[in-house]
Amino acid sequence: MTGTKIPESVLVVIHxxxxxxxxxxxxxHPGFWQSVTGSKDEADEPLTLTCAREVMEETGxxxxxxxxxxxxLTNRYEIYPHxxxxxxEGVTHNTEHVFGLCVPAPLPVTLAPREHLQxxxxxxxxxxxxxxxxxxxxxxRELPVRRRPRP
Numbered sequence: 001m002t003g004t005k006i007p008e009s010v011l012v013v014i015h016x017x018x019x020x021x022x023x024x025x026x027x028x029h030p031g032f033w034q035s036v037t038g039s040k041d042e043a044d045e046p047l048t049l050t051c052a053r054e055v056m057e058e059t060g061x062x063x064x065x066x067x068x069x070x071x072x073l074t075n076r077y078e079i080y081p082h083x084x085x086x087x088x089e090g091v092t093h094n095t096e097h098v099f100g101l102c103v104p105a106p107l108p109v110t111l112a113p114r115e116h117l118q119x120x121x122x123x124x125x126x127x128x129x130x131x132x133x134x135x136x137x138x139x140x141r142e143l144p145v146r147r148r149p150r151p
Contacts, residue, residue, distance in 0.1 A: 002085065002087070002088055002089040003085055003086035003087050003088065004087075004088065005039050005086040005087045005088075006039050006040045006041075006042075006043060007039070007079070007087055007091050007093065007094045007095065008039065008040050008043075008094070008095045008096075008097075009037055009038055009039040009040070009050075009094055009095070009096050009097070010036075010037065010038060010040075010047055010050045010051050010054060010096070010097050010098075010099055011035055011036070011037050011075075011096050011097070011098045011099070011135060011136060011139055012035055012036040012037070012051050012054065012055055012063075012068075012099045012100070012101050013035045013098070013099070013100050013101070013136075013139050013140060013143060014035065014036060014055070014059070014061070014100075014101045014103060015100060015101070015102060015103070015124070015143055015147075016102070016103060016104065016105055016106060016121075017102060017104070017147070019123065019124040019143055019144060019147060020106055020121045020122065020123060020124070021035070021121070021122055021123075021124050021127035021128075021140055021143070022035070022036075022059070022106070022109065022119060022120075022121055023035065023119065023120050023121075023122060023127050023130055023131065024036065024058060024059075024111065024115075024116040024118075024119050025116055025117045025118050025119070025120075026115070026116060026117070027113065027114060027115055027116055027117050028115075029132075030117060031132075032132045033120075033130045033131055033132065034131055034132065034133055034136050035131070035136050035139070035140070036051075036054050036055050036058045036059060036101075037054065037096075037136075038050060038053070038054030038057070038058070039094075041053070047070070047097050047099075048068060048070070048099075051063055051068060051099050051101070052064060052068070055101060057112055057115075058109075058111070058112055058115060058116065059109035059110065059111070059119075060109055060110030060111075061101075061103070061107065061109060063101055066101055066102060066103050066104075067100075067101065067102040068099060068100070068101050069099060069100045069101075069102070069146075070097070070099055071098045071099060071100055071139070071142070071146060073097070073098040073139070073142075074095060074096065074097055074098070075095070075096045075098070075135040075138075076093055076094070076095050076096075077093065077094060077096065077134075077135060078092055078093055079091070079092060079093060079094050096135055098135070098139045100143070100146060100147075102147075106121035124140055124141075124143050124144065127140050128140040128141050
């Protein structure tokens with residue numbers, strides 16, 4: 001049986017002004033840490049709505065209360081074979097849009113128990129080392145440049 005998941009998603013790097021990053025441990029793959037991610041529910045769903053929905057579902061945080069920034073960064077990658085059953089038959093690649101969400105300080109979050117086991121706020125360097133996804137690592141490593149004040 002094939003799935004119906006849309007192969008277009010968001011990656012939301014939730015961070016503080018001093019560059020602490022929120023990571024979540026996947027329930028279906030313990031030891032796999034990541035930022036908030038999720039696919040569009042509808043093909044025409046605006047990406048900012050996808051971000052807000054996924055942040056709320058995975059952390060209980062209201063993204064509209066904080067600074068959500070579209071990094072204008074898109075990654076295309078091959079979907080891990082063990083997750084391809086979630087997508088229509090023949091879909092092998094996903095397009096991911098990267099966003100940042102700045103919160104004022106490390107906040108407690110409410111995890112979706114079927115999705116995540118635990119969370120951690122880490123300095124950006126440590127967060128980048130803990131992530132399993134190359135695109136998530138790349139996004140976190142860009143955080144210091146993206147948060148630098150503009151002249």
